[in-house]
Amino acid sequence: MNHIRPYHQQDQESVLHLFDANCPAYFAxxxxxxLENYLDSELEDYFVIESDGKIVASGGINLRKEENKGVLSWGIIHPDYHGKGIGRVLVSHRVNHLKxxxxxxxIGVRTTQLVHGFYAKCGFELKKVVKxxxxxxxxxYDMDYKEKA
Known part of the structure; x- marks a missing residue:
C-alpha cells in the first residue's frame, strides 16, 4: 500500500537513489x-511516497510569492513504479496542497520534453519551451495548471 508523508532529512539518500535510477532517461x-542543494537548503514542502516501507516517489512545491504562484518541484518516481498511477497521486497531492x-x-511546473506529456494529462498546458x-x-517545458488554484 502507498503512503504519502512529509520528507525528512534522513530520506535524502533514498530520494537521491530515485534520482540516480532516473538518469539519464529523465534527468541529466x-x-x-x-537536487542535493535543493534538499539541503531550498525545499519548502516536500513529500515522499512509500510502498511497503520503501520510498518509491518524491516531489515538492515551492512558492513564488511575488507572482502568487505555486510550482511543483523535483517530482521523481522510481522506474519500477512508472505507469502505476503513483505519479498522478503525487501531482494531485501537491496541487491540492497548493490550493x-x-x-x-x-500553479505551474517546470519540466522537460521527456515528461511534459504526463503533466499535460494531469491538467497542465505548455506556456514556453527553452532548448x-x-x-x-x-x-x-514551462507549464501552468489549467484550473485556478
Missing part, C-alpha cells in the same frame, strides 16, 4: 548537485 546526471495556500492563484535549459538535450 549533472542535475544531481542541484490550501491562500496567496497561490496559479537545452537544464543541460544539453534537456529542454525546459
Amino acid at each position: 546526471p549533472e542535475e544531481r548537485v542541484d 490550501t495556500v491562500h496567496q497561490v492563484e496559479r 537545452d535549459y537544464w543541460a544539453p538535450g534537456y529542454d525546459l
